[in-house]
Amino acid sequence: MSVIRLRNTRCHLINMMLFLAFTLLLLSDAAASKSIIKSLPGFDGNLPFVLETGYIGVGELEAVQLFYYFIESERSPKDDPLVLWLTGGPGCSALSGIIYEIGPLSFDYAKSSGGGKPVLALNPYSWTKIANIIFVDAPVGTGFSYSTTWEGYHVSDTISAAETYEFLRKWLVDHPKFLTNPLYVAGDSYTGIVAPIIVQEISDGNEVGHQPTMNLKGYVLGNPRTDYEIQINSIVPFAHLKVLISDKLYESFMKNCKGEYLNPDQRNASCMEDILAIKECIRNLCNAHILEPTCKDISPKPVPLKWDPRFLIADDADILLSSPRVPGPWCRSYNYVYIYMWANDETVRDALHIRKGTIKDWRRCNKTLAYSYNVKSTVDYHRNLTKKPYRALIYSGDHDMLIPYVGTLEWIESLNLTIKYDWEPWFVDGQVAGYAMLYADNVQDYITYDLTFATVKGGGHTAPEYRPEQCFAMMDRWFDYYPL
Secondary structure, three states: OOHHHHHHHHHHHHHHHHHHHHHHHHHHHOOOEEEEEOOOOOOOOOOOOOEEEEEEEEOHHHOEEEEEEEEOOOOOOOOOOEEEEEOOOOOEOHHHHHHHHHOOEEEOHHHHOOOOOOOEEEOOOOHHHOOEEEEEOOOOOOOOOEEOOOHHHOEEHHHHHHHHHHHHHHHHHHOHHHOOOOEEEEEEOOHHHHHHHHHHHHHHHHHHOOOOOOOEEEEEEEOOOOEHHHHHHOHHHHHHHOOOOOHHHHHHHHHHHOOOOOOOOOOOHHHHHHHHHHHHHHOOOOOOOOOOOOOOOOOOOOOOOOOOHHHHOOOOHHHHHHOOOOOOOOOHHHHHHHHHHHHOOHHHHHHHOOOOOOOOOOOOEOOOOOEEOOOOEOHHHHHHHOOOOOEEEEEEEOOOOOOOHHHHHHHHHOOOOEEEEEEEEEEEOOEEEEEEEEEEEEEEOOEEEEEEEEEEOOOOOOHHHHOHHHHHHHHHHHHOOOOO
16 A cells, blocks of 8 residues: 555544544534424425424533424435525524525415415425525524523624534534535525624634534525625615616715715715605615515605614514504515414424424514624625635625615625626526626636626515525526526
8 A cells, every 4th residue: 555545544534533523522412303394284295305303502501402494405415515594684584584485385375365274385496406405593592493591692693603603513413414415505684794704614614624524615695784884885876776766866965975875974964965865765665675565554664874783674574463454555574474373383383393482482583682793794704715615606686675786796896806707697488587797716726716696687685585486597507507
């Protein structure tokens, strides 16, 4: 045996010993609690896909118990990517992502509107047709995740990222057959803050030898909250591009306010007059999708000048559940009533193996988290990751005024990557589905970092809820390294 082969064999044995030691250490602390779910209330017959639910303890004394839904790929579990999916908020449940965005189930609204239990239907555009996906209720206090101590509920952007990284390490130890699958961290909205930190943690952990070694390939972010200042200031140019404000008003704003919408000079009377005029033009619009109606039983909210994280949580179910529906146009938020009815049903909780006494009232988005927003921008995290051989896909619904695509494009441009393919359309069924750009940066010879930015035509916040077929086609192509 050659010296090189002997050295490689020894390295392999050392890595195996480290992994086994790490596995035994974790499993000796607390075995993962998991169950295979064969059927669910509201769905006729057995589920045609593999669904596992469970809890994994993280943090000090594993006081934080993060709940997850794992759905195996319906195509080829051993070959398809493994995706860690986080829904935004912070505090919006993974179940919302499953039902309304990318999961295999949705509600049959026609059959659910008679006052009985909600009826489930299959989603033909589920991303689980092409990927294994772990949907996690994170941070703690989200969905069915809970803590056994009050201290455990005090969490921040960086603490949430660290706990989710620990969750993923333990989940992979308990599911070793997925260790070789290509791994992607993904999510939407406020996940744009936490996900890049998690990716950095995984990358750094791999480099220093944390076990298990993860086959990290990149990350996917939809309508992502990334930079506090850029994205709020981008509301005005977005409104101008969508003809929500006039050329004259836009030009006056740029002259008087110098593009500053977040923190304008309040002593500048001309600037403040422009801002009030802008707010008047856009205040009655649905911020999540500017072409959809606002709900008649909810007072319209003006776009805030100061950042309020709750502004990103478009969840009106609290009002809809407690007040009669006023006659008027259909509103998307009416659909969210069904998930409250379903997730708070005891037969559903029993079927999902939810621990009794841990969560009193399930909320699609928990607005009462003891959460510290300690990261205002993750642009530097993205910049760090451009030096690694990873792939990134950033997509935005082009009718989203909560996190406008023009602001997302601005921070991407600040990374100073090389444009490989400039702005061009991508198609689904012969129709323009959006526009895309491909950026790249050399990491090593023949190894590059690449970032695809894509708009989803007609998409809102977030894009898969509004354009499921187009988003499915986008992900199918991107996972398989095809142009959009």
